[in-house]
Amino acid sequence: MASSSSSLLRRLTGSLASLATRKQACGTSSSCLFAQAARFNSTTPCLRNAALLTKSSPSPCLTQSSSKLVRPLLVPRVDANRLVQRSFASQRRLRLEYVECVVIKRVLVGLDYVGTALFAFTGTMKAATVAQMDVLGCCLVGFTTAVGGGTVRDLITGTTPVFWLKQPQYIALAVASALATFFLYPKLRKEAITGLNLAEHEQELMNWADAIALGAFACVGAIHATQLRMHWLCVPVCGMVTATFGGIIRDLLCQQKPWIFHTDSGLYATTALGAATSFVITTHIVKLPAATGLIAGIGTMWWFTKYVYADEEEPEEDVEDEEEEEEEDPEDVRPQLEEFCKPKCVKAWVAYQECTDRVSKDTTGEAHCTGQYFDYWACIDHCVGPKLFKELK
Numbered sequence: 001m002a003s004s005s006s007s008l009l010r011r012l013t014g015s016l017a018s019l020a021t022r023k024q025a026c027g028t029s030s031s032c033l034f035a036q037a038a039r040f041n042s043t044t045p046c047l048r049n050a051a052l053l054t055k056s057s058p059s060p061c062l063t064q065s066s067s068k069l070v071r072p073l074l075v076p077r078v079d080a081n082r083l084v085q086r087s088f089a090s091q092r093r094l095r096l097e098y099v100e101c102v103v104i105k106r107v108l109v110g111l112d113y114v115g116t117a118l119f120a121f122t123g124t125m126k127a128a129t130v131a132q133m134d135v136l137g138c139c140l141v142g143f144t145t146a147v148g149g150g151t152v153r154d155l156i157t158g159t160t161p162v163f164w165l166k167q168p169q170y171i172a173l174a175v176a177s178a179l180a181t182f183f184l185y186p187k188l189r190k191e192a193i194t195g196l197n198l199a200e201h202e203q204e205l206m207n208w209a210d211a212i213a214l215g216a217f218a219c220v221g222a223i224h225a226t227q228l229r230m231h232w233l234c235v236p237v238c239g240m241v242t243a244t245f246g247g248i249i250r251d252l253l254c255q256q257k258p259w260i261f262h263t264d265s266g267l268y269a270t271t272a273l274g275a276a277t278s279f280v281i282t283t284h285i286v287k288l289p290a291a292t293g294l295i296a297g298i299g300t301m302w303w304f305t306k307y308v309y310a311d312e313e314e315p316e317e318d319v320e321d322e323e324e325e326e327e328e329d330p331e332d333v334r335p336q337l338e339e340f341c342k343p344k345c346v347k348a349w350v351a352y353q354e355c356t357d358r359v360s361k362d363t364t365g366e367a368h369c370t371g372q373y374f375d376y377w378a379c380i381d382h383c384v385g386p387k388l389f390k391e392l393k
Contacts, residue, residue, distance in 0.1 A: 104290050115216035118209045120146040120177035123250045131254040141253050142178030148246035215301025217243040218275040232284040239276025244269050275301040
């Protein structure tokens with residue numbers, strides 16, 4: 001009995017001594033605790049991070065509880081400077097991406113505003129000069145021209161409500177541009193105010209405004225389609241719809257054939273399609289950043305506007321010169337009129353020609369024919385014209 005109790009006492013004493021030895025060897029160091037936890041799965045991300053934080057050598061005591069022993073864990077040493085450099089590089093990359101996103105967003109908003117104002121200008125000009133509308137009609141046509149393309153784009157892509165209902169600043173910008181064009185442009189056309197004869201370059205001014213607005217809206221529509229993760233073939237189509245449908249609605253409201261369907265308006269849709277296609281090629285095929293694609297789209301629009309428009313305007317000048325040369329020699333037309341037209345038409349044509357000749361040569365006429373306020377057509381109507389018709393009778 002005594003021998004059994006003494007053997008039991010020796011076993012307990014040995015167990016306590018071994019536990020004390022393990023506790024002294026392990027201590028409370030972080031390396032031992034991490035090594036104990038690594039017993040379950042040393043490949044998990046959290047345990048790998050814990051292992052990277054320690055720089056000490058492996059410890060022999062690796063247990064989750066005091067009753068189980070495990071194999072020692074080899075903890076690698078990590079260079080702290082390398083970790084700091086990687087963190088700085090990632091932060092720098094994130095900052096560059098953030099700056100790029102902010103810049104692109106602001107440039108897009110600016111292009112959208114510029115296109116809205118220019119399309120409102122062209123719509124108001126056409127409504128006032130061609131359709132002879134009042135201020136309400138001009139504002140309506142200008143606003144519809146400015147937001148029509150984006151509205152059709154949002155309806156096709158299922159983005160509802162449309163953009164100008166969520167962002168009312170587009171309504172204010174379009175209406176303000178239309179009102180300013182309606183009230184200020186007739187005064188700016190006078191050569192005494194601006195120093196330029198805007199009436200002679202009115203069509204050229206509208207072409208340039210149309211081209212710049214087309215390029216801006218094409219890029220905006222292409223980026224909108226990219227954000228919706230559309231197929232790359234649909235992106236230029238979306239840009240062209242955004243850029244051209246406002247002008248189509250403008251021409252229909254003015255009871256005209258849409259300018260995009262005319263044979264001599266090849267650049268109207270080509271500019272928009274070219275700008276959107278350049279953006280797609282740069283971003284989707286070449287895999288360059290969106291900022292580079294935006295620059296490519298604007299550059300394509302500028303090239304079309306500057307060079308191709310200039311090339312198309314040259315033959316028109318030649319045609320005008322030929323027409324002026326034909327008008328300078330009216331004597332060749334009179335025999336044909338005498339042969340094929342009625343006598344009254346011939347007399348009216350001859351009276352018109354002699355009337356213009358007398359006004360341009362005679363300097364001794366009445367007060368309204370000479371002086372500072374010379375009115376050519378008033379002289380024909382009130383002075384020379386009646387005398388000639390009396391003689392012809």
